[in-house]
Amino acid sequence: MKINILEDYQELSQAAATILIDRVKKNPKSTLGLATGGTPKGTYQQLITDHHQNGTSYQHVTTFNLDEYLGLAGENPNSYRYFMNAQLFHHIDIKIENTLIPNGVTMNTVEECQRYEQLLEAKGGVDLQLLGIGSNGHIGFNEPGTSFESRTHVVDLASTTIKANARFFPSIEEVPKQAITMGIGTIMKSKEILLLVSGEQKKAAVQRLLSGEVNEEFPASILNQHPNVTILMDKAAAGQGDRHRVLNGSY
Numbered sequence: 001m002k003i004n005i006l007e008d009y010q011e012l013s014q015a016a017a018t019i020l021i022d023r024v025k026k027n028p029k030s031t032l033g034l035a036t037g038g039t040p041k042g043t044y045q046q047l048i049t050d051h052h053q054n055g056t057s058y059q060h061v062t063t064f065n066l067d068e069y070l071g072l073a074g075e076n077p078n079s080y081r082y083f084m085n086a087q088l089f090h091h092i093d094i095k096i097e098n099t100l101i102p103n104g105v106t107m108n109t110v111e112e113c114q115r116y117e118q119l120l121e122a123k124g125g126v127d128l129q130l131l132g133i134g135s136n137g138h139i140g141f142n143e144p145g146t147s148f149e150s151r152t153h154v155v156d157l158a159s160t161t162i163k164a165n166a167r168f169f170p171s172i173e174e175v176p177k178q179a180i181t182m183g184i185g186t187i188m189k190s191k192e193i194l195l196l197v198s199g200e201q202k203k204a205a206v207q208r209l210l211s212g213e214v215n216e217e218f219p220a221s222i223l224n225q226h227p228n229v230t231i232l233m234d235k236a237a238a239g240q241g242d243r244h245r246v247l248n249g250s251y
């Protein structure tokens with residue numbers, strides 16, 4: 001794993017955007033895996049700024065998002081489709097039909113999960129997957145205990161996840177209890193992974209990830225077995241004392 005510690009959230013977002021832009025320039029037909037939540041918002045802002053200032057084009061890029069709440073249609077401001085359109089897609093030149101997100105209002109979740117996996121396979125998989133991490137180690141919406149072999153599936157959200165994500169909803173009662181998420185096996189098939197970690201509340205998760213333990217009770221721990229992972233974290237997530245131990249290197 002490559003680990004890069006940035007001064008703050010702003011620098012972290014800039015560093016993540018720089019990597020994404022580099023990959024898109026090298027391969028304008030890239031397939032990007034994208035994430036939602038608070039962490040990647042700054043990265044998306046940087047991509048939009050770069051698109052306007054430097055003209056980086058996404059015309060031939062395809063994107064697959066990690067997850068979507070079950071029961072929320074794309075028009076719902078709390079759906080991840082709505083989030084992605086508002087935070088990124090509507091501000092760059094990507095073709096909206098090339099932005100794939102699981103359908104949260106499907107009548108048949110089994111078929112929807114299979115369809116998503118097939119679309120991914122038809123595209124040859126994800127070139128670069130952007131990830132965040134939950135405080136309990138979830139990646140996508142894969143909660144502790146999810147099989148490392150899992151493919152796109154329906155999950156019951158952990159109560160801690162519901163609580164954490166309630167900040168985006170008018171009330172905690174309105175947070176959906178289930179979601180469709182790419183599986184851990186699906187995520188691990190990505191050729192390259194970029195994990196963003198920001199804030200002191202993620203410090204414990206980072207420490208557990210870097211302990212090297214690989215355990216289904218801590219989903220992100222599987223990243224220790226991926227051959228091409230970069231972790232970008234800000235100082236707050238790294239912890240002040242940890243700075244010298246894991247400074248900008250490999251371990």
Ligand SMILES: O=P(O)(O)OC[C@H]1O[C@](O)(CO)[C@@H](O)[C@@H]1O
Nearest residue numbers: 035036037038039132133134140
């Ligand atoms: O970036 P945040 O808001 O801390 O979320 C962390 C992770 O949690 C999720 O939002 C799911 O709860 C993921 O999509 C995200 O990567």
